[in-house]
Amino acid sequence: MRTRFGAAALCAVTAFGCAGSAKQDRAAEMELRLIRSATTEITYGDGDGSVTLLVDPIVADQGTEEPIFFSNDKKIPMIPLPVDKHRLIGSIDAVLITHDHPDHFDKEAERILPKDTLIFCQPYDEEGLRKKGFTNLKVVVDEVSWRGIVISRFPASHYPGATGAPPFGESSSYLLRTKNDSMFITGDAILDEKLKASIEKSRPNVIVANTGECQFSKPNPVLAPGVTMTLTRGELKEMVQTWPGSTVVAVHMDAINHCVLTKSALRDAMAAEISAGRLLVPNEGEVAIPASVARP
Ligand SMILES: [Zn+2]
Secondary structure, eight states, X not given: OOOOOOHHHHHHHOTTOOOSHHHHXXXXXXEEEEEETXXXXXXXXXXXXXXXXXXXXXXXXXXXXXXXXXXXXXXXXXXXXXXXXXXXXXXXXXXXXSSOXXXXXXXXXXXXXXXXXXXXXXXXXXXXXXHTTOOOEEEOSXXXXXXXEEEEEEEEOSSTTOOSOTTTOOXXXXXXXXXSOEEXXXXXXXXXHHHHHHHHHXXXXXXXXXXXXXXXXXXXXXXXXXXXXXXXXXXXXXXHHHOTTSEEEEESOSSSTTOOOXXXXXXXXXXXXXXXXXXXXXXXXOEEETTTOOOO
């Protein structure tokens, strides 16, 4: 049986303020907790009937995995995991891997995740995950339903002009829908026409936005240095302005060596959006949602 981590205790220390019975009621419906970088834990419901999905598990100890190519030489992750990795893995019902890159599914997750874990993935990654030994894959071609959650997939561009060809491969965004909630996860994507159309079609309550302004710094045959592969400050501002009905939660910062935008710099750049409750920049381990979400 799975064990919850104690959202109430976490809420007590979060910057977003979780006190209040109405917010606790909402917590029973959907809760989003940032673990680290793009790794988030999404829980629907409470108690024995709850369902928990772990997105993009990066569970390695600080500094124990090789850096992302063509950037600096810092080993990753660059910050510690705020929870016990075995307890985290033991508490979930399924995993969603937005795309199988080493900053979204690391070697340690591959090692400690039981091979029969239910994993939702994009079609492009099916073969690779099978080769890693995982036997319970649910490939999201367009849409799948699972325990009251409808998971829809949208092709995304990891960088301008992305073709889906190796070595990058394909990248996807996802929409998780329940009766009362909708959460859009950008995955690694730039704000091009593809992503705009996906969000416009989805009109979610919450957008989990992978930012960090990731980029290569060294000349290489794959992508020119300085070209961003995840959302920038400017793109986040545009998202907040374009979809006022969505609360944007910024993740994918501070842990991976090719991410140059820090949470601290983002908070400085978007103080107005944060104080208006339109943008959340949670710390590792913090529950971001439901604290500031106003549902219709
Ligand atoms: Zn990434």
